[in-house]
Amino acid sequence: MKASADDFVREAGKLLQEKSYSEALTAFTRALNIDPGLAAAHYNIGAILQLRDQPMDCIPSLMTAAALEPNNADIVLAFSQALQRVGQRDRAASLLDRTSKANPADIALRDAASRLPLNDGAGAEIAGFMNQREAEGAHAKLGHAATSLQYGQFATAFKLASELIWLAPQSADVWKIMSRAAFKCASGALAEMSARRAIAIHPSDAQSWLTLGAIIHAAGQHRRDVEHVFEQGLKFCWPDPDLAAALCEILFASNQRQAGLDILGKVETVLEKPSVRLMALRARCHADANQIDQAKKVYSEALAFEPSNMALVASAVSFYERQTDPKPMLDILKKAKESGAAISDDEILDAQARVFLREKKLDDAHGSITQALRSQSGNEQSRSRHFILAQIEDMGGNFQNAFAAVRTANHLMEEIWEKAGPFDHTMATRRLASLHLRLEAEIQSGKNTVQHENAGPRNIAFLVGFPRSGTTLLDTILRSHSRVTVVEEEKILINTLRDAVSGVTGDETNFTEEWLTRVHEYDPDLLRKEYLSQMAGFAGEDLADDKIYIDKLPLNMNWAPVIHKIFPKAVFILALRHPLDTAISNLFQDFKPNNAMMNMTSLARINNFYHASFSLWRDFEKWRQPVVERVSYEEIVENLENTVSRIMRRLGLTWEDAQSRYFETAIKRGDMKTPSYTQVTQKLYATSKERWRNYAFAFQGDDTSDVRNWSIEHGYLLHEEFK
Numbered sequence: 245m246k247a248s249a250d251d252f253v254r255e256a257g258k259l260l261q262e263k264s265y266s267e268a269l270t271a272f273t274r275a276l277n278i279d280p281g282l283a284a285a286h287y288n289i290g291a292i293l294q295l296r297d298q299p300m301d302c303i304p305s306l307m308t309a310a311a312l313e314p315n316n317a318d319i320v321l322a323f324s325q326a327l328q329r330v331g332q333r334d335r336a337a338s339l340l341d342r343t344s345k346a347n348p349a350d351i352a353l354r355d356a357a358s359r360l361p362l363n364d365g366a367g368a369e370i371a372g373f374m375n376q377r378e379a380e381g382a383h384a385k386l387g388h389a390a391t392s393l394q395y396g397q398f399a400t401a402f403k404l405a406s407e408l409i410w411l412a413p414q415s416a417d418v419w420k421i422m423s424r425a426a427f428k429c430a431s432g433a434l435a436e437m438s439a440r441r442a443i444a445i446h447p448s449d450a451q452s453w454l455t456l457g458a459i460i461h462a463a464g465q466h467r468r469d470v471e472h473v474f475e476q477g478l479k480f481c482w483p484d485p486d487l488a489a490a491l492c493e494i495l496f497a498s499n500q501r502q503a504g505l506d507i508l509g510k511v512e513t514v515l516e517k518p519s520v521r522l523m524a525l526r527a528r529c530h531a532d533a534n535q536i537d538q539a540k541k542v543y544s545e546a547l548a549f550e551p552s553n554m555a556l557v558a559s560a561v562s563f564y565e566r567q568t569d570p571k572p573m574l575d576i577l578k579k580a581k582e583s584g585a586a587i588s589d590d591e592i593l594d595a596q597a598r599v600f601l602r603e604k605k606l607d608d609a610h611g612s613i614t615q616a617l618r619s620q621s622g623n624e625q626s627r628s629r630h631f632i633l634a635q636i637e638d639m640g641g642n643f644q645n646a647f648a649a650v651r652t653a654n655h656l657m658e659e660i661w662e663k664a665g666p667f668d669h670t671m672a673t674r675r676l677a678s679l680h681l682r683l684e685a686e687i688q689s690g691k692n693t694v695q696h697e698n699a700g701p702r703n704i705a706f707l708v709g710f711p712r713s714g715t716t717l718l719d720t721i722l723r724s725h726s727r728v729t730v731v732e733e734e735k736i737l738i739n740t741l742r743d744a745v746s747g748v749t750g751d752e753t754n755f756t757e758e759w760l761t762r763v764h765e766y767d768p769d770l771l772r773k774e775y776l777s778q779m780a781g782f783a784g785e786d787l788a789d790d791k792i793y794i795d796k797l798p799l800n801m802n803w804a805p806v807i808h809k810i811f812p813k814a815v816f817i818l819a820l821r822h823p824l825d826t827a828i829s830n831l832f833q834d835f836k837p838n839n840a841m842m843n844m845t846s847l848a849r850i851n852n853f854y855h856a857s858f859s860l861w862r863d864f865e866k867w868r869q870p871v872v873e874r875v876s877y878e879e880i881v882e883n884l885e886n887t888v889s890r891i892m893r894r895l896g897l898t899w900e901d902a903q904s905r906y907f908e909t910a911i912k913r914g915d916m917k918t919p920s921y922t923q924v925t926q927k928l929y930a931t932s933k934e935r936w937r938n939y940a941f942a943f944q945g946d947d948t949s950d951v952r953n954w955s956i957e958h959g960y961l962l963h964e965e966f967k
Contacts, residue, residue: 249278253285265292267746273440277472280443280480283312287319293433294322299329301433304422304441307373307413312444315343317350324356327373334366335373335410342372375410382411382418389421398428416446423455427462435459443477450484453477457490468743470494483511485519492525499734499782501529520546524559531563539563547576552585561595570599590619597632606640627656631834638832643938650832654845661837669842669849673856675755676802680860682764683805687867693764693809694868700772700811703787704779705794705895708801709819710854711844712829714877718819719796721880721888724903728895730794731782737795737803740775763806771810792895799840802857804864815894816870818861821877823854823955824936824943848947855950878933 247255256271269292272285279285290305306323313319320343327336340357347353369376389404402425408418419442427435439456446452457473474491481487488511495504508522508529515522523546530539543560550556557580564573574595581587593616600609613632621629630653637646661667686693707722707730709715716732723730745762779795780787787793794817800807804816821829827850835841843853865872873894879887889899936943943952955961 247274249275249282249285252278253282256285256288260288265295268292273436274469274472276440276443277469277476280440280447281312283309283316283319286312286440286444287316287322289437290326291322293437294326294329298431298433299326301431301437302326303330303409304419304434304437307409308441308444310339311414315347317343317347317353321352321356323373324360328360332373332410333360334363335370336360337362338366338370339373341367373410374413382408382415386412386415386417386421389425390417393421393424398425401425402429414445416442416449416452419445420449420452420455423459427459432459432463436463447480450477450481450487453481453487454490468498471498478507483514485511485515485522489519489521489525492522492529496525496529496532499784501533501784505529518546518549520550520553520556523549524556527563528559536567547579552580552583554580554585554587557585557587565598570602574599588619588621590616590621590625594625594629594632597629597636601632601636601639604639606636609636610640623656623660627653627660628834630656631832634832638938641938644941646832647939647942651846653834654831657837657845658842662842665837667837667839667842669839669845672840672843673853675760676853676856676860678755678757678760679802679805680856680863682760683860683863683867686805687863692868694812695768695809697812699768700813701776701787701789702813702896703789703792704776704811705792705815705817706800706804706807706811707794707796707798707817707819708804709798709821710801710823710826710857711798711841712826712833713798713819713821714880715796715798715819717877717880718817718875718891719794721884721903722794722891724905725892725897725900726902727790727897728792728794729783729785730796731779732796734782734795734797736775736778736782737797737800737807740771740778741806743778744771744774768810775810792897799857801861804861804870805868808864808868808870813871816872817891817894818872818874819877820874820958822934822936822960823951823958824960825877825934827851827854827943827948827951828936828939847942847951851948851951854954858954881933 252271252275256268256275259265259268259271269289272289272292275282275285276289286305287309290302290309293299293302293305303326306319306326309316309319310323320339324336324340327333327339337357337360340353340360341362344350344353344357385404385408389401389408392398392401392404401421405418405422405425408415409422412418419438423435423438423442426438436456436459439452439459442449442452443456453473454477457470457477460473461470471491471494474487474494478484478487478491488507492504492507495501495507505526508526512519512522523542527539527542527546530536530542543563546553546556547560557576560576561573564570564576574592577587577592577595581592593612597609597612597616600606600612610633613629613636617626617629617633630649634646634649634653637643637649662669707715707719719730719732722728741763745759745766776787779793783793798819801816801818807814807816827847830844830850831847833844835844843849864870871894873891875887875891884904885899888903892899942948952961
């Protein structure tokens, strides 16, 4: 049974009495997710923010509370105090003057008004807290603010919105602009509370709910609240397709596939005309469930409705690019252009090059991508095309040219996504360093912090390793066994820690030291229970004792000390590959950007990240002595059955012949969540072994000394090879 708004308000009241202000704030906002017009919730949120010395952030909440209960003395006094603290003395005086006159018997209001008298000039300009004389200019200013926001001029939009809230405080459009601009150049709290004010003014405005959900999602503090925001928003704005799509995106991402499909079905039934956005979502859902033919059918129907819809075209192109035959993506682009879509010739050339590359028609691929690069495209397109060029040159044996192209691509990656973008590669390395320091402190103490060595089930395993070390190949071979379920590239552990341990904010790699301390001190039994619940959800079944469930996420190797405390008997399958081959493969990979993957944009960064990752792993394995099965990519290529049989014995299983036909499993799966799709849909090949020798010239300097040393330590290189 779901909690009601009153339940959350009562919970918040208890938390306030305990002075647990952060938790109370969360409870009040959850009450507003259900009932946006709760004056008490708005007031208490404002009071908590004011107590935290966030006077501007509390203005939207107190303004809403005052609008809902204009004669409530507590609300008016709190609002007037906040106004004074943000430099709005005259507005505070006018508010107190008006309210005290309307409530002459209220001693507190009368005293407050007498201590802050209203001067005549301000009285002529301001009524309550609202400008009187400039209100007629609000419309033009609102248009200017909206245009500024549209073109990314967030500081200008914020300045204009900050003026508009006094000119047109009852305009939901003003608060939506304030919300989006504040998120970019002020504070997350002001952004969230401004969105909540917009919803309180106009609960049936879908855009306000979408804005609120996007802000909460970006903040990362309460992931699951986003689902509830979109769910409530859809109830108020039924059957808005954009809100339905946003809700379904969240449900699909959290493995609630059937719930998302049910919502799609209900909304699509009542819409007057088909929504291609919802159709694209349905197609993607089919693809994720390996229902490739159904996905193709839905994409075909959606493109027949709107062949020039760029979002739909992009979704369909992405889908077909990951199929065994990518040619349809080229046909989609050509038809879209014929239908009037804003698709340039260079975009078609780009897609053409990708098809030729998959077909190994290198001369044709090179000609197409070179023509595409001659266009006046933006940095993001140029970055992507240089990665394609690098692959073409590499396959053609032009290694100096390939290296030059991939360096250009990665330089653009840093320019776009780090220097001018939201990511910071040092967040991942700083988090890793903190985890290593904590392990070193444990080693220095001489006390193993694993409390119960036999705790937890024995049918959970973790497939880890540095990216591009063959984890996807191994994943595909293992999942071909009848009693193995692999959950691929899902943040089960991170979600577990987020949901169980309060205090994490922002990007997943940007954890505070205080939060990491709470993680290390948290009850492993509770974390284990939450993890198993999450694993069951992603596996799509109740966890069976006679099956093995493998969590495959390569960089979980850096969380190994935490995982081991939760699952002391779990098997760690450590995938290894020649470190120099791994480095080159990462350098050439066009990763989806995030903080961790921004460490793959140069050999120097890869060198540092690899060294930090394996230094932690080495100390962890030596000190804790977990159950580890090491397997190298090279071993698999040389002797698949013997190598994998060793892993299966460690898991308590035996080899099955289907595992030698792993590529059939990969083809049946359809879309995959890693960049290795084209490799694992083929039989084993050895061309990726010793690939680094083509780029030996790039491994001569000090900036790759660590990865060379690890090549020696892992037994791949001899000292003489780089003398």
